[in-house]
Amino acid sequence: METIEQLPTFETAKKLGLLPEEFEKIKQILGRTPNFTELSIFSVMWSEHCSYKNSIVWLKTLPRDSDRMLAKAGEENAGLVDIGDGLACSFKIESHNHPSALEPYQGAATGVGGINRDIFTMGARPIAQLNSLRFGNINSPKTQRLLKGVVKGIGDYGNAFGIPTVGGEIYFDDCYNTNPLVNAFSAGIVEVGKQASATSYGVGNPVFIVGSATGKDGIHGATFASEDITDKSTEKLPAVQVGDPFMEKLLLEATLEILGSGYVIGIQDMGAAGIICSTSEMSAKGEHGMIIDLDKVPTRQSNMHGWEILLSESQERMLVVVQKGKEDLIKTIFDKWDLHCAQIGEVTDTQRLHFYQHGKLIADVPAEDLVLGGGAPQYHRKYSEPAYYQEFKKFDINSVADINGQAELVKIAEHLLSHPNICSRKWITEQYDSTVGTANRSTNRPSDAAVVRLRNPEKGNLDKAIVITVDCNGRYVNADPEIGCQIAVSEAARNIVCTGGEPLAITNNLNFGNPYNPEVYWQFVGAVKGMSKACIKFSTPVTGGNVSFYNQSSDDGPVFPTPTIGMLGLLENTENHMTLNFKNAGDLIYLVGEPKNDIASSEYLYSYRDVKASPAPAFDLDTEFNVQQAIKELIQNKLVQSVHDISDGGLFITLAESSFTNELGFSIKTDAQLRTDAFLFGEAQSRVVISANNSQKDSIENLLRSKNVSFTFLGEVNEGSFIIDGETVITCKTAKNLYDNVIGKIMN
Missing domain, CATH: 3.90.650.10 (PurM-like C-terminal domain)
Structure with a gap:
């Protein structure tokens, strides 16, 4: 294959966030030294944000099964739970902490956009949003600037997209002065049997990129989210994406329409790591490969390098694999919604990803070796109990x-x-539209959790509702990670029960400091153990979620360990609200x-x-x-x-x-x-x-x-x-x- 003339050294790999042993492992996988494009691919796919390399060994210990689960935890864009009457609820929570710390408006807005795309790529129409926010001292001008930007970003995007924000939580503490936490939750409804999957198979099936054009925003965003915030972080503002809620609304309708055609093999949102993440994860799941021509990707800027196109995190984009012969149908639907729809490649049986630009092969990588659960590294980090833990226990009332x-x-x-x-x-809440869609039953009937009425496409309004909440008290978790996280799960369940509902399942957003700090990792391990115990007790399996490490700075240290719990419950009879x-x-x-x-x-x-x-x-x-x-x-x-x-x-x-x-x-x-x-x-x-x-x-x-x-x-x-x-x-x-x-x- 043709490569960039000067092959990267370890110094290049180090700048991209890779460890020495990871650089050596990449060379072993490829049987040669990677070129710069390939090294960039591995750097984002093996970043903490994409690979969960420092957390996956513990995440695997969480309970993941119940009779209602319709998607395996972590294997699809979002969780999926059967709620009866032929319906399923897809729900998930994710963070946009680092981007919001630097550019709060777009950081928060694109967090809302990204989590909603995760829902409708499951084939579900989003019906409700929540958010869980943490900021520093509210009297600080910096905190006030961040708070204003984040709240406006959430409100502007959610309101324009047309999905009600029905609840949430917010806390202020000095530990969040540098690192605010912005966790966005979305829930949507799909008919059972009509859900989509993030997979790719069928040799010769066409691969499309749909939605917005690709620009240079968000490049190395996944890597940026996998390191501490420092004084130089502002130099990485290009890593913050720019959102367009009106474009996303069109993408929602077009996506649901093509899924309704029955000709879609697989579909995935382009979130962290963009094209390379979608192509590798879909290919690995379907045990196939792809040939991709990057010249065919619609771009907003001229002369973009191949690695820039691959790593861009431009918003409002999807990767779609459809049945061969149905290309014109898909294009017609996207033309109707005035959205880009470009065939950029096809499925192969090689289990490798071949990326071309200007007629040259610029990267040749095995899909399985890039992804979580495949060849991506998995580490057992050392952890140790911090001295403060025993000191806290000495408190005498x-x-x-x-x-x-x-x-x-x-x-x-x-x-x-x-x-x-x-x-x-x-x-805060007055800046959000809580009534759009007329399904929110909590606006005039305040309860401990949000209640959202359900509709069946054939039966109309149902006498049942989903009940949703987000909960965590980071101060409790800091005092005792295992007990504090049990409390977070328990309070979420308690809120749903006090509203009249039955807890069904959770999603989680695990916000912690640097995992290479043994005391931070001890907090993480304790929280996961506590979550597991409580979820087993309440029969609320984990459907998936998000890990956000590196929420710390040299000035403030790590944030309070904040394992935010997003819980789904069911209100079988709305008379019991x-x-x-x-x-x-x-x-x-x-x-x-x-x-x-x-x-x-x-x-x-x-x-x-x-x-x-x-x-x-x-x-x-x-x-x-x-x-x-x-x-x-x-x-x-x-x-x-x-x-x-x-x-x-x-x-x-x-x-x-x-x-x-x-x-x-x-x-x-x-x-x-x-x-x-x-x-x-x-x-x-x-x-x-x-x-x-x-x-x-x-x-x-x-x-x-x-x-x-x-x-x-x-x-x-x-x-x-x-x-x-x-x-x-x-x-x-x-x-x-x-x-x-x-x-x-x-x-x-």
Whole structure:
């Protein structure tokens, strides 16, 4: 074959992010020294972002099977779960952290675009989006700039694309000052049996690139996402892609139309690593090869090198393999939608990828050796417990003073109600269109998870819905990775159960620091172990997801380990949709679950008392499971008026959030056996607040006793004051004003 005259050395490989042993392995695979194009191919495909080389050995230990699973975890563009009535839900979460740190608007926008393409390349029409965000100190001008850019990017892209953003989460902490986390979740619906696959087979079948033209944006984006953010990262702005939501909307409709023709062999989104990723992964999965002529790729810039075309991460593009003889049909569909549709090659039986440009063979590589699960390296990294872990365990609750009188109680209540990690996200959510498509059932009926109504193409609206949520408290995971990740899975399940749904499966976005740091890797391993235990307990297999390492900097160190859990649940009967808000003054209020003398890792301890070192909150997986089973029965038996889980801010914030919608209040008594701060503001897990009509008192208490679940009668709903032990702490109206306007005031 003809090659570039000067063959690369290890110094070239090092600049492309490859290790010495990886460069040697590439030479062994090829039986020669690679040329620059081939070396570039291996560098992106073997990057952490594409190959998961430092995480795959642990990801394989996660539970991946259930009767509802229709796609093997990690083997398709997104997970696919049977939800009955002839429908399946495709869902996934992915990060765009590094791009968002440098160019927040496009970084976030293209993250939204990319995750939606993963869904519709499964043949599913996206119906809902969520996002999970982390930023540094909100009072920092840099954080405010990043936050404005990310929120506008998510809103502009999602709103224009026409998919509602139905929920999400956001936290602020100094550990995210340099490395914000931007995790985007999307869910879509497809009829069972009509899903597509990311594969390629059939010698002579044509290979098409469809959608936008290819430019130089995003080149080496996968490599960029596989290294720490530094002062020189701004020099890599070309690695940030540029999105076009209107183009993506056309691509969505054209893609679903060609899939409906029945002539598509395989299809894959061009995300990280662009053409080379799609051609190699599809070929490896189908155990075939491809011949590709890069001169036929529509480009936005002239004189692009072959390696630039191969590695470009220009947005809104797909690779499609169709049945030979159906080329004109595919072209006609894309012409109708005014999109590029160019045949750039064909399928071979060589199991190799041959790339040509200007009539010359510029790269000849084996597909299988490039991909995850094939020849891509898999490493067992060393890990060690960090010293802080045992130090955190030494925390003694008695070293912290309890609440000193009514004045301090009011001060703490106001502090938490107005804390950016707890307060209303209204400033953010008002920039998102949550009602487009008219399927969102949560806008006017607030609940712990988002509820999205389902339609069957033949039957119309169904009396069932998907229930979706994203959850993780990085502070808990930092304190104890294994317990903290069990809590993340449990809270996601709890949110779905409190909404009336049944948890089905998860996707995950594992955000960590540098995997070559043994203490960071220890956090990663612990989190995966915790996730596995909790997923087994709740029968929620992992359908796939994303690993984002290298979220750290020399100034701030690694971010809190943040394994974001995106969970899918099913609400079989929308009449059981349970909201979190109090309905009537005089209703009874119960705490389901056991109150604990525990303030560990609570927002109260961390930000009000300024104690950063404490273990994860009190948690027991079996107790959590039992509480959730009891909550399910309370809802199904229609015994309760509202259900809201206790999380950030503890019991007090849960009660306040239940009060706001109808501007009601609560009158409760604290537990004399516990510290007041632990009872009101502790974040011990496996606890839920319910309200109910007085007529259901005996039925509720009998059911909870039969389930052997602890419960406490707290008090009653009132007309609009927050009364604790007979004294008014704050009125609902004042509390709501504090809670609603914090972020808006800071940002404006």
